[in-house]
Amino acid sequence: MYDSDLSAEKWALIEHHFEPKDNRGAEPKHDKRIIVSAILYINKTGAQWRMLPKDFPPWQTVYHHYYHWNCRGVWEAAIDELNELYRKKTGKKATPSYGIVDSQSVKTVSYSEERGFDGGKKTKGRKRHIVVDSLGNLI
Known part of the structure; x- marks a missing residue:
């Protein structure tokens, strides 16, 4: 048992995303969970x-x-569903009506080709941007 393992309740929420689309072939050797x-x-x-x-x-x-x-978009679908459930649980609409652009400055190695300077934070490195909803979930 590891800290990263899903509880039975959490697995029940997303299990259907990881099941095969058809039942052809042999029985799977390993449990999807x-x-x-x-x-x-x-x-x-x-x-x-x-x-x-x-x-x-x-x-x-x-x-x-x-x-x-990943190629079939299973992870995105599972995360989208979890975000919708979380939003409903907190009293929000299932889909966000607006997004917030957030940025983060990340230090990179000194010999990196893709390097800039964030004057506000006095950091040499790379700046990345994401769009989140009001709860901090990625959009």
């Missing part, structure tokens, strides 16, 4: 795919599922 937990472990720890702990499925299997779910 374990594969999603492995992907969340990689995301949280920043570990390399090959450094995935042995109690998860093989890294090639986990990466294969991650790649195909």
